[in-house]
Amino acid sequence: MPIGSRYTLFLTALLYVAVSQTALAVDKARDFVLPTDSGKIELSQLKGKVVYLDFWASWCPPCRKSFPWLNEMQQRYGQEGFAVVAVNMDKSHDLASAFLRKFPADFTVAYDPSGNVAEKYQVQGMPSSFFIDRNGRIRESHMGFREEDTSQLEDTLQSLLMQ
Amino acid sequence: MQLDERSSLRSALAAASCGLLGISPALASADTPDNFQVDSALLYYAEKDRVKVAEFSGIFTQTLGEDETISLSPTIDSITGASPTGATSTDKTQTFGTNDTTPANTLPVKHFIDHRFAASVSWQRPIDRLTKTVLGAEGSAEHDYTSLGINASIARDFDNRLTTLGAGASADFDTVLPASGIVPQGLAPLGVSTNTVTAFSTPAEPVFKQVNNGVVAHTVTSASGTIIGGGSTSSGGLDSIYIPHQSRGKEVIDGHIGLTRVINRRTLMQFNYGLGISTGYLTDPYKIISMIDGTSGETVGYITEQRPQNRLRQTLYWETVVHLPEDVIHLSYRYFWDDWGIRSHTVDVHYDFELGHGFYIEPQARYYTQTAADFYHHSLIDGASLPDYASADYRLAQMTSYTYGVKLAMPLGQDGELSARASYMKQTGISHPADAIGVQTTQDLYPGLRAMIFQIGISFKL
Amino acid sequence: MNFEWIGTGAYWRGSFSAMGGPCEILFDGIDESLARRVCNLARAEATRIEHKYSRYRDDSELTRINHSHGRAVTVDAETAQLLDYAERCYRLSQGKFDISSGVLRRIWRFDGSDKIPDAASITTTLAHVGWDKLLWRNPVLILPADMELDFGGIGKEYAVDRCAMLCRRECDAGVLINYGGDIYISGPRRGDQPWIIAIDDPYATGKHGTQTLTLHKGGVATSGDARRFLLRDGIRYSHILDPLTGWPVRDAPRSVTVVAQSCLEAGMLATFAMLQGANAENFLREQNVPHKCIR
């Protein structure tokens, strides 16, 4: 990506203007290791990819609404180095698996019942999502999930994929 | 291109080309289905020897968008049976007008039939992520009472949705149209005589009919006592004069503020303060008061009741919901006081026994007590000076009420529920007050009330 | 427009020039006046599409987009659908089919000579190529100042299919539409007879090729053009450019002809096959579509 070309500055400025949610200071995403349905996942393994880290729970209605969109994003941008990591906060594992049977996830689902990772990321509400760029820095965070947010989220995603 | 997905590539390309040309292959619509929630119930309320009510009510809610819903709630009641007139029983038969008599030692009641149609609409809309507003309107109509009202409320979450502050207000404009067509003069005697309103006819039959063959039901005087119309009931009497149905208006304004707080992972609490002001015609046009002889306690006559023209009501309400290991308990307390001298305590508890898979049993219990209104009198002494206001309506007497019930529920499909509920309500008051005189001491001056309530309900999402 | 009865073929033929080349529409099984009227309608539609998406016209929609200097441009529904389709093909081909790669033709001249552009000019031009560099969010497009779009790989096939739909709506005769080698047959000839199509043989350009194709219904498209290539040190560079490398595709067949449901689909499969270079034949066999590769 040619750095500094007029185009990048223009696009990034536009996106930041359009996207209004609270942007964390651009700081390093804390690493973590969490179990998944197939072995473990470590955030640092995903270096070089754009990661959409999402904290969700089966009992939270807006989280349920985000799953179809997360699937679509994973399918559309997967090959371009985009990975969704959905951290489930349910206290019991079978609540989560019952949910996943009804709403299948085509992306990585990790489990954090005790909430340590959510604590590290100071999650303020459910669902909460963090955009982590290719060199592991949190570029944006977003609380809640509403249908009308999806186009902004996708713009942010596209701009991060281009960097 | 990965070699392995070749055939899917062709179908993807075929779909894309069709898409472009507008011959789209059938694609499942991915947008979230509009969901439409239905809650409906049939209720049967039956008092022993008294009023019976059959009621259908429903709440139909359509989701409009993110956290935005509009709901319509129709209600249809049919009320039949007998309701106390306010007169006390005595040891003699009592007559209240042509063919309207009550045997000795029996509570005078009035039989009636009434239908009520009511509907309310409520539109909930978020202003921003943390604030939601509700705007609503309601109306109801019976043959002798109509009501129109609007309400609005706002609620905002604080402290990461642990705390919610809310406020709301409502205004209702009601109209009372007594079935007799005449709004009775308060505390005015009602004897069987030509110059006063004779006994009330049953609501179904208005006092005055405009008929061409000159049939006149009763002699009628206006509120100021002048004779307005009358005449014989048979051939060619005076031309009947039709008096437009008299009515009185009433305004009720209510406001409340509320705080909801998450106490811990299992407990939620709510505190509300409510203030209500009612002004206008607050009297019940059908209620009368027995006039008794100061020494013998015999009933010598009746007068109509008269309540103040305004009332200031206040409530303090506390509710908590606690999630026990499996079950959930709802507990609430309300303190009510008003400037009519009524003080009331209410405790209500619902205990939700979870049976698993959506089945639950919910025993419910409610304790209610109230002091009497300052102007409540079971009867008045004939000849003594009349107070400014007086009513013998049991609902304003000192009274305690217990209600016990149980609700059973089972799941219906994805998020639906079938439920049945039965409860028993018992009201008791002071049957033998200290100020009973002579004959009254042999009578039950507060017969109280026993009622059974049965309800079946169904709720589902479309 | 020239409209005549072809005795030998026993069909009406309207011919005109559009989409940068010779166009003809053949009608079988309807009378002259209806055929002429429908042919006029089709010609008007082809001209409309050409004017709208031509690189050479100052008032075309494409020029408006290409001269937007990086400002956000809102496009109409038809253009939006074309952009969506282009994006879909970009993703399906992993970036090999890219309508922003048109600028590469500034440095590549396929005139049979041996002039190959130097590596530096290829790299600087490549900086302005890449669908991922623009922002397409229907109906708003942001095209960086020095980039250009070109509907070359889609425009003609799209026009053929649009005209075919128009003909189907206006009459139910067998109609063959041929815009410069991109063909669509809306239905069989009278008596359910198939149409016979000659495939241009790159070795014997201009003469009728020996290859023929019989078809009742469907789209036929040819990619690859014998007349546009470069020859240097014995290597023949076809005019199909790989947008990821900026160089022509190596060992691409001289021409690929594909038959599919629509002209668009046939054209895109032919282009994808050409982009496979040496692997074109395997690719087409995998897609199991009727095809012809000439090396």
Added chain:
Amino acid sequence: MRALFISVMIPMLMLSGCSTVKPWDRDLLAQKKMQLVPAPLDNALDEHIFFSKEAASGGQGLGGGGCGCN
């Protein structure tokens, strides 16, 4: 007496020191039966009966939050 009553009740609540409940610990609170008015129709029908048989009325303002979801 009334003013005192109100002033005592509200602060007492605040002092009761409710621990902040993390958003991901609100699974129980999110359940339908944990709402302050889980069965609005039953509630409306009851209110209608008590309103027409007793002198006191009102009290329940409006539903409350408590769900951690956004």
